[in-house]
Amino acid sequence: DAGVIQSPRHEVTEMGQEVTLRCKPISGHDYLFWYRQTMMRGLELLIYFNNNVPIDDSGMPEDRFSAKMPNASFSTLKIQPSEPRDSAVYFCASRSGQGVGNQPQHFGDGTRLSIL
Amino acid sequence: DQQVKQNSPSLSVQEGRISILNCDYTNSMFDYFLWYKKYPAEGPTFLISISSIKDKNEDGRFTVFLNKSAKHLSLHIVPSQPGDSAVYFCAARTSGSRLTFGEGTQLTVNP
Numbered sequence: 001d002a003g004v005i006q007s008p009r010h011e012v013t014e015m016g017q018e019v020t021l022r023c024k025p026i027s028g029h030d031y032l033f034w035y036r037q038t039m040m041r042g043l044e045l046l047i048y049f050n051n052n053v054p055i056d057d058s059g060m061p062e063d064r065f066s067a068k069m070p071n072a073s074f075s076t077l078k079i080q081p082s083e084p085r086d087s088a089v090y091f092c093a094s095r096s097g098q099g100v101g102n103q104p105q106h107f108g109d110g111t112r113l114s115i116l
Numbered sequence: 117d118q119q120v121k122q123n124s125p126s127l128s129v130q131e132g133r134i135s136i137l138n139c140d141y142t143n144s145m146f147d148y149f150l151w152y153k154k155y156p157a158e159g160p161t162f163l164i165s166i167s168s169i170k171d172k173n174e175d176g177r178f179t180v181f182l183n184k185s186a187k188h189l190s191l192h193i194v195p196s197q198p199g200d201s202a203v204y205f206c207a208a209r210t211s212g213s214r215l216t217f218g219e220g221t222q223l224t225v226n227p
Binding site for chain 2: 004031033042043044045048050091093095102104105106107109110
């Protein structure tokens with residue numbers, strides 16, 4: 001089975017440019033999560049969706065960040081304009097809301113973003 | 117406010133011995149706890165979980181223990197293998213889907 005797929009794996013761009021990160025969740029999963037990992041703050045949740053609807057965006061750092069989920073198989077995280085402090089590894093994860101009991105989140109391999 | 121803490125940034129053990137990774141939390145509303153393993157340049161991979169109504173869950177070489185009164189959980193790996201060398205994250209969840217992660221512990225298993 002295909003796991004969570006993120007693209008690109010690496011992105012290097014200059015300050016002020018728009019950055020778009022992409023995620024394809026595991027088929028059938030109805031929850032999708034965006035995380036950011038930095039040395040200073042560790043792994044922190046930015047936003048999550050349930051059935052394509054944003055549920056909790058309290059972790060989104062500021063208005064420069066936006067996330068969308070136009071359908072069940074695709075989500076984007078956009079940064080505009082980008083700043084050097086946005087440099088981090090961004091992970092997407094998904095999980096199923098079905099079945100009995102708790103279901104773990106499954107992570108993609110991340111996008112390593114460097115803003116120069 | 118760090119609600120989930122892994123106080124040991126690193127741990128080194130010999131192959132075949134037991135590895136014990138620890139995690140402390142402060143929020144008594146957490147009801148579900150998970151351990152993830154992460155290799156370099158990969159995403160975290162789910163290992164094992166435990167509900168707050170239990171005190172132990174076992175899966176092969178991996179056992180998670182939960183002490184609610186102490187707000188402490190631990191992951192035991194026995195026997196440890198060199199392939200277990202990775203960063204281990206504990207995570208906790210309140211009702212809903214938000215996970216709070218610890219800082220991670222780098223485990224090195226020496227042959």
